[in-house]
Amino acid sequence: MYKIKNSIKKSLEFIKDGVRSSKSVILANVIILFIITPLMVTLTRFILRMGDIPYLSYDTVGLIVFHHPIVLCLLIMMLFLLVSTIYFEYTFLLLTMYFIKNKVAISLRQLARETIVQMKKLKVNNFLFFLCYFILLSPLGAIRFHSDLLSKFKIPVFIVDFIFENRVIFVVLFILVYVSLIVVAIRLMFTLPLMILKDYTFKEASKISWQQTKKHFKSIVLQFVFVIGTIAVIALIVNGLVIGIQELADTYYQHQSFYVAIVLLTLLQFNWVVNLVLTTIGIFFITISNMDKLGYLPDIKEIFSSVNQTTYRKISWPQKAMLTLGGVWLVISVLSYNYLFLTQPSIHRPxxxxxxxxxxxxxxxxxxxxxxxxxxxxxxxxxxxxxxxxxxxxxxxxxxxxxxxxxxxxxxxxxxxxxxxxxxxxxxxxxxxxxxxxxxxxxxxxxxxxxxxxxxxxxxxxxxxxxxxxxxxxxxxxxxxxxxxxxxxxxxxxxxxxxxxxxxxxxxxxxxxxxxxxxxxxxxxxxxxxxxxxxxxxxxxxxxxxxxxxxxxxxxxxxxxxxxxxxxxxxxxxxxxxxxxxxxxxxxxxxxxxxxxxxxx
Missing domain, CATH: 3.20.20.190 (Phosphatidylinositol (PI) phosphodiesterase)
Structure with missing residues (x-):
């Protein structure tokens, strides 16, 4: 009974912290989705065009490696930039949850500045570990924060079908590898936060993470299952209710069903944003909470002595005006998109x-x-x-x-x-x-x-x-x-x-x-x-x-x-x-x- 009450308490605390950190999470994803990702795609296409290479695919890899060294170097630089951006996103969100955990009011500008400070201290070991952990382990092990950049890397269904079709041994091996990656991802979950927040070396941080997660492995797994599972269930219920209400409107209120659809589509988008925020900070909430419980969370004065620990800076009238205009533009954009989505589907017989x-x-x-x-x-x-x-x-x-x-x-x-x-x-x-x-x-x-x-x-x-x-x-x-x-x-x-x-x-x-x-x-x-x-x-x-x-x-x-x-x-x-x-x-x-x-x- 105590464990259930504690889990419920943790979940409520998590939801409260999720609301407080939503601004940071949304800002990070908006910048990456609408600025960084298009910019990287454009730069990559420009680099390929320099070498008269039409597309990045398996049959152009050899051409790039052996005949276009400049293009190869530029693409490697793009990969470095991609990983650095994801690392910045991770650090930004980690610090967000850290300050919330310490009940410190911090503006987005301060948060971004402190993230840059941490990035300047980036060591090769940190970078290489991040590369392995979040690009190789996490997408397969399903233990990663939500990133619009990382979400581009997914295995198409036809490859999974090819592996599984009539190949029992591959299915068994895949499951074993999948479970092993989840275990490794959890056992090393404190490594990067310790390297960022306490300036530990990779050897020190990974040793501590491996030892501490061994003692509390079951508890951490249960937290992941309970928190992420709760988010998924709530999202599923809300989405199911929305679709059900629309089906009723389509059946019994056909004249009003279009207007109902616009409202419910907006609700689906809002629910998606909420789910994104909560899912994104889930891993950081669990990580920071357990580090605090184990005594590995540094005091705020140790590393962030310059941060304002009392109140946010008041928003000026020009900033309020910009936020208001931004909000109006967002509402108009969403409603316009929803209108076009519902009325102009371009359906034709294929x-x-x-x-x-x-x-x-x-x-x-x-x-x-x-x-x-x-x-x-x-x-x-x-x-x-x-x-x-x-x-x-x-x-x-x-x-x-x-x-x-x-x-x-x-x-x-x-x-x-x-x-x-x-x-x-x-x-x-x-x-x-x-x-x-x-x-x-x-x-x-x-x-x-x-x-x-x-x-x-x-x-x-x-x-x-x-x-x-x-x-x-x-x-x-x-x-x-x-x-x-x-x-x-x-x-x-x-x-x-x-x-x-x-x-x-x-x-x-x-x-x-x-x-x-x-x-x-x-x-x-x-x-x-x-x-x-x-x-x-x-x-x-x-x-x-x-x-x-x-x-x-x-x-x-x-x-x-x-x-x-x-x-x-x-x-x-x-x-x-x-x-x-x-x-x-x-x-x-x-x-x-x-x-x-x-x-x-």
Whole structure:
């Protein structure tokens, strides 16, 4: 009973401190979200443009490292600036909670000045530890403060699916690593605060943190679970009530539902800000509270003797006027955005694209049988399929770069001739099918009058003239039949558009860290977990189409259609046709609020 009462007391104290520190948290996130992040993206794109590098992706890394040393040095400097900014944010928020814990009134100007003072004392050990702890450990271990900069680094779902699919040992190892990182993150949670607040060396701070958290590990874990869990539950309840109220308004008060939606969307945004503030300071609250309990929190006079410990400086009339104007501008901006979000969704019917030619596991991927069944039964606008070069410079229809998954044979497709590959049998979904040449697949698609979205799977082993031969052999039929091409290799996309500008070619983007690439591609193909409505709008402003992959559930399909995507790639064409069979413009306001909540607009 004592532990429960103590936990409730701590939670109430945390909420009170959260309200007091909200101004600092919001200010830090606003500066980073609207100033630092756009600036860094712009600088990164400028640096890449200096080296005539269109995009930061896996296939441009080698080019940058070996042929553009100046660009490499500048990008390293950008990484240093990024980590320094996140370190500043961390220190700023740590000091915020420290002063609140010591009941010290401090202005934002003083807080920023003291943060800069601490930054000037930054040692190499502090910086390296921060780099490892918050960029390598925390995003995976889920023990980190919320940062709009760090939130850019997330693992797309398709990578997680690839790791987990039919790989039990990887699932076990992933869980073990995940749990281990959480444990390490907690055991070292006092290290950086001790280095900042008490000027301890890394060795001293990490030793103390490791020893003290060993003694109080269970208590600290319970605090994290209780505090963060409480925040999540409250946010979930509020969001659920908002969506429920909007559904009632859509059903029974249709004439007023739009005005209700504007109010409730604003409430959702407010709830998001509150959740952001509380989540952000959660780790600092727990850290500072435990340091104080263990006697490792320094006295305010030891390190901040110049700080005003009584009252905040009074706000002048000019400052009040600026704050008032800022508040009015914020309200107008929010309401204008909400109005546009609810009234101009740019909904249109997207192209339907069958992923690897299958429909809900009807046959083996990339097989003639799947092509025939899916084309006849669901009639997609396009069937997406994969092409790789073989050992004898022909083309085989296959997705995987290794044969062991579908064929149960060692080796890569480019280590075998086309004839050898055509004798192999792929097994999937309880079905069997022979591997097929691109020529045969293309011919059967022509007979079925079925358009294809051809993905060229490039490898380092491909012959130098692979694209030239592909164009020479298939250009005419691709143009005649209206097929489209896409590739994960930017070099392939660039070469195709340079040599045959009239081909319709897209670039597959698994990540969106540094904005969209510059180039002559006709469309982007984007993994759905990294796609937002704003990104779709940005791509459309560049006069590029947006295809999204791989959508296999009704809610995600509806959300992406609401975002205004131009093509949906799915493993379940039957489901997609069902979703599109209703009036896609009949999306309710409750749906729109939910889509905003999921994708944050």
């Amino acid at each position: 192209l339907t694209i069958s992923h690897r030619g299958v429909d809900n596991g009807n046959h083996v991927q990339n097989s003639i049988e799947a092509l025939e069944m899916t084309s006849k039964d669901t009639r997609p606008n396009f069937i997406e399929m994969d092409v790789q070069e073989t050992k004898d410079k022909e083309f085989i229809v296959m997705h995987d770069f290794k044969l062991n998954h579908l064929i149960q044979q060692k080796g890569r497709p480019n280590e075998f001739t086309l004839k050898e590959l055509q004798e192999m049998t792929a097994k999937e979904h309880g079905k069997e099918a022979k591997l097929v040449s691109f020529d045969d697949y293309l011919k059967r698609a022509q007979e079925l009058d079925q358009k294809l979205l051809i993905e060229i799977k490039a490898t380092k082993q491909d012959s130098p003239d692979m694209i030239d031969r592909f164009i020479q052999k298939y250009y005419s039929i691709i143009k005649e039949e209206g097929h489209e091409i896409q590739s994960l290799s930017f070099d392939v996309v660039k070469e195709l558009k340079e040599k045959k500008p009239d081909l319709y070619v897209g670039y597959i983007m698994p990540f969106t860290l540094a904005g969209t690439p510059e180039g002559d591609m006709d469309f982007y193909s984007v993994e759905y977990t990294t796609l937002t409505k704003n990104l779709v709008q940005t791509m459309h402003n560049q006069d590029k189409k947006v295809y999204v992959w791989t959508l296999n559930d009704t809610d995600t399909m509806n959300r992406m259609i609401f975002y205004g995507v131009d093509g949906v790639i799915t493993d379940n064409m039957t489901l997609l046709n069902s979703v599109l069979s209703r009036d896609i413009k009949a999306t309710t306001y409750a749906d729109k609020l939910l889509y905003f909540l999921i994708g944050m607009g």
